[in-house]
Amino acid sequence: MQIGTTVGEFIIRQQADFPHATGELSSLLSSIELAAKIVNREINRAGLSHHILGSMGQTNVQGEEQQKLDWYANEQFKLALAARGEVCGLASEEEEDFVAFDPLQGRHSKYVVLIDPLDGSSNIDVNVSVGTLFSIYRRLTPVNTPVQLDDFLQSGRAQVAAGYIIYGSSTMLVYSTGRGVNGFTLDPSLGSFCLSHPQMQIPTQGRIYSINEGNYLKFPAGVKQYLKYCQAIENDEGRPYTARYIGSLVADVHRNLLKGGIYLYPAGSNAPQGKLRLLYECNPLALLIEQAGGLATDGQTPILDLPPQALHQRTPFYAGSRDMVLRLQGLLAEHGA
Numbered sequence: 427m428q429i430g431t432t433v434g435e436f437i438i439r440q441q442a443d444f445p446h447a448t449g450e451l452s453s454l455l456s457s458i459e460l461a462a463k464i465v466n467r468e469i470n471r472a473g474l475s476h477h478i479l480g481s482m483g484q485t486n487v488q489g490e491e492q493q494k495l496d497w498y499a500n501e502q503f504k505l506a507l508a509a510r511g512e513v514c515g516l517a518s519e520e521e522e523d524f525v526a527f528d529p530l531q532g533r534h535s536k537y538v539v540l541i542d543p544l545d546g547s548s549n550i551d552v553n554v555s556v557g558t559l560f561s562i563y564r565r566l567t568p569v570n571t572p573v574q575l576d577d578f579l580q581s582g583r584a585q586v587a588a589g590y591i592i593y594g595s596s597t598m599l600v601y602s603t604g605r606g607v608n609g610f611t612l613d614p615s616l617g618s619f620c621l622s623h624p625q626m627q628i629p630t631q632g633r634i635y636s637i638n639e640g641n642y643l644k645f646p647a648g649v650k651q652y653l654k655y656c657q658a659i660e661n662d663e664g665r666p667y668t669a670r671y672i673g674s675l676v677a678d679v680h681r682n683l684l685k686g687g688i689y690l691y692p693a694g695s696n697a698p699q700g701k702l703r704l705l706y707e708c709n710p711l712a713l714l715i716e717q718a719g720g721l722a723t724d725g726q727t728p729i730l731d732l733p734p735q736a737l738h739q740r741t742p743f744y745a746g747s748r749d750m751v752l753r754l755q756g757l758l759a760e761h762g763a
C-alpha cells in the first residue's frame with residue numbers, strides 16, 4: 427500500500443479482500459481518528475489554554491490525580507464513539523463503570539470499546555509525549571439489548587482491533603485489525619492520518635530496556651537478574667544495553683516497536699499486581715506487539731490469554747522484542763517472578 431494513503435482509503439483497499447465487511451469497523455475507526463485530532467489540538471496548545479492544563483483537583487477511579495486533559499479526552503472519545511451508532515458501550519480508565527450508549531442511536535451496534543483516553547497525562551505539563559490506547563470487541567450479548575459487563579470482560583485474543591495514538595513530535599495512529607500493524611502520521615495540512623509505517627515489525631532482538639529502576643528494591647529476583655544481564659559488559663548482542671524510560675507507556679512501547687527493545691512493569695510491593703491495566707493498556711499493546719512479531723507476557727502467561735475479571739484489573743507487563751522477552755521469562759522462571 428502506498429505511503430500517504432489515508433486510513434479510509436487503506437481500509438477500503440484492505441476490505442477489497444473481505445467483501446463481507448460492512449464498513450462499520452472503518453466508520454468506528456474514523457470516529458477514533460476524529461476524537462484524536464480534537465485531543466491533539468488541545469494538547470498542542472495546552473500551555474496557552476490554562477483551563478485545560480493541570481489537575482482537576484480530584485482523583486479518578488484509580489486514585490490517580492485527574493488532569494483536566496484526561497477528562498477532556500475522555501469526553502471527546504465518548505462523544506465521537508457514541509455519535510455514529512456502531513458502538514453500544516464504552517469502558518474507560520476515567521470511568522468507574524462502563525457507559526452504555528443510547529440504544530436508539532446504536533440500534534444495531536455490535537461493538538464495544540475500551541479506552542485509556544490519555545495515558546501518561548502528567549507528562550503534558552512538561553511537554554513529553556502522551557498517548558491514547560483503545561481496544562475494540564464485538565459485543566457478546568444480542569444487539570438491541572442492554573450492553574452487559576461481560577461484553578467488556580473478554581480475552582485479549584478476541585479483540586477485533588486495537589491501537590494507540592501517540593501525541594509526540596508528530597501525531598500517529600498505530601493499529602491492527604489482526605492483519606499486521608500499520609502506522610499513520612497526521613498531516614496537519616490535510617487534517618488526515620496518512621500511511622507512513624506500513625506493516626510494522628519489531629526486531630527480534632534490541633538494545634533498549636525500559637523500566638523504572640527507582641523501584642529496583644521491589645523487583646522480583648528474575649527481573650533483577652535480567653537487569654544484571656542487560657548491564658553486563660559483554661561483546662555479544664551489543665551489551666551493555668541502553669536504558670530508556672520516558673514514563674509514558676505509549677511512547678516507550680512505540681520506540682521499542684520501531685527500534686527493538688523491551689518494556690518492563692513488574693509487580694512489586696508498591697503495585698502488588700503491577701500498575702498497568704489489563705483491558706485498556708496491556709491488551710491493545712499486546713495485540714500490536716504480537717502482530718508485529720514480538721511477545722507480551724505477565725512473566726508466565728501471554729497477556730492476550732489472561733482471563734479478565736474486572737474492568738480495571740492490573741497485571742505485570744513485559745513486552746517487546748521476542749528474544750529479549752524470552753530471555754526475561756527464562757530468568758523469571760529460574761529466579762522467581
Ligand code: P6P
Binds near residue numbers: 546547673678701
Ligand atoms: P511509574 C503513566 O501514569 C503510566 O500509566 C504509563 O504511561 C507509564 O509507563 C507508567 O505509568 C509510569 O509509571 O511508576 O514508572 O511512574
